[in-house]
Amino acid sequence: MPNNVSHDIAVVGAGIIGVACALRLARQGQRVVVIDQQEPGHGASFGNAGHLATEQVFPIADVSILKRLPAMLMDPMGPLRLDWKYLPRALPWFTRLLLNLRPEPFRRTVAGLRALNESSLDAWQRLLTEIERPDLLKVDGSLLVFERGESRQAIEALQARLRQQHVPVDFWHAGAIRDAAPQLSEQIQGGLFFPRTGHFIDPYRVVGELVEAAKACGVSFVKQQVQGGAVLEHGVSLATASGSLSARRVLIACGAHSAKLTAALTGRTVPLDTxxxxxxxxxxxHNRLPFAVTSLERKFIMTPMSEGLRLAGTVEFAGLERPPSMARAWQLHRLSQGLFRKDLSAEAATPWMGFRPSLPDSLPVIDQVCDGKVLLAFGHQHLGLTQAAVTAEMVVEMALSTALNQVNDSPALSPYRLARF
Incomplete structure (x- = not known):
């Protein structure tokens, strides 16, 4: 590889994390190219719930997952589903997941999630202000509601756990909820309000605005599938269907598809599933809700957006190859029935499925390896949108330290290192 390569950094992945990182890197004077087989924002970034979920500092699973395993296998419409055909491949990952639910690993996970989430809102406000689009994010809180009297104890216990983690949270009685969201059903008995959260009015548009800002800073976008690569003396070579592309460094940020390229470049196997x-x-x-509302019992979220109301949720473990089960998307409409004074209309509704990249300790990989030639930013599970802007700032810090021949051994990065696997 010649020393005069045309790119300082090749970003593999044009989702919200890859694009945010590309923009931040370009604004620091780096020559950046973004490579993805899809148009920017057409993966998981397109269909997320749009919720800036800074309150979600606990992993998605807890020890009760063992009791729920039979239902996960048998109920195709359940909120947490494991495809029985995928079970043999998923068992090693689930074993690691269970091991990470032991007290000390669980504590490390919560600390790592909290550290990212505490910085996420400010990082997003900085990024959107810089591109002159702060209007894309509504910082007006979010609400977790419950309907059954027996759920009050669980809500109060959750509130106590969140306060122990310094998450801003208030208990709202039914009257306060009706005042703020009068279209919700009277059967809602109360809930938790999170003032330091918000929602994006159009997640796909957020990616588009970041892309335009990145292009204005000289970032180029290449629609190609990266098939492999190698770390060389002067940088990294990536193989695509139309030939090779070289750069001094590469950032792997292609979400659930990151494991194969990470293994090719680093020799490390990452337990990444989706x-x-x-x-x-x-x-x-339109105008049904002022902010995102999640149902405790029904286990899904409703987010108001410029294009309507988005119902999102459910987790399915079935890998990258099996076709989507869109009945799960339509199930979200059935779950919404009874939550409003007048049921939601499904006229012209559109379903969607995407892959959230998940590691068994519920933390992303944010790291630099191979003497700084390979940067990593993937595995953010259902918090990719929330943590994208702060991840971009961390990636820039790593990249600049490498450019200055400095070792970035910041303790802040230790929970997210690749070497933990």
Whole structure:
């Protein structure tokens, strides 16, 4: 590889994390190219719930997953599903997941999630202000509601756990909820309000605005599938269907598809799997909610957006190859029935499924390896949108330290190192 390569950094992945990182790197004077087989924002970034979920500092699973395993295998419409055909491949990952639920690993996971989430809102406000689009994020809180009297104890216990983690949270009685969201059903008895959260009015548009800002800074976008690569003396060579592309460094940020390229470049096997997430977009439903609302018992979220109301949630473990089960997306509409004074309309609704990249300790990989030639930013599970802006700032810090021949051994990065696997 010649010393005069045309790119300082090749970013593999044009989702929200890859694009945010590319923009931040370009604004630091780096020559950046972004490579993806899809158009920017067409993966998981397109269909997420749009919720800035800074309150979600606990992993998606807890020890009760053992009791729920039979239902996960048998109920195709359950909120947490494991495809029985995928079970043999999923068992090693689930074994690691269970081991990470022991007290000390669980504590490390919560600390790592909290550290990222505490910085996420400010990082997003900085990024959107810089591109002059702060209007894309509504910082007006979010709400977790419950309907059954027996759920109050669980809600109060959750509130106590969140306060122990310094998450801002308030208990709202039914009257306060009706005042803020009068279209919700009277059967809602109360809930938890999270003031330091918000929602994006159009997640796909957020990616598009970041892409335009990145292009204005000189970032180029290449629609190609990266088939492999190698770390060389002066940088990294990536193989695509149309030939090779070289750069001094590469950033792997292609979500659930990151494991293969990471192994090719670093020789490390990453236990990366995917939570298949679904949404149902209701284009005729406007002005139903002022902010995102999640149901404790029904286990899904409803987010108001410029294009309507998005119902999202459910986790399915079935890998990257099996076709989507869109009945799970339509199930979200059935789950919404009874949550409003007047049921939501599914007229012209559109279903969607995407792959959330998940590691068994619920933490992402944010690291630099191979003498700084390989940067990593993937595995954010269902918090990719939330943590994208702060991840981009961390990647820039790593990249600049490498450019200055400095070793970035910041303790802040230790929970997210590749070497933990």
């Amino acid at each position: 939570e298949r997430g679904y949404h149902l977009m209701l284009p005729t439903e």
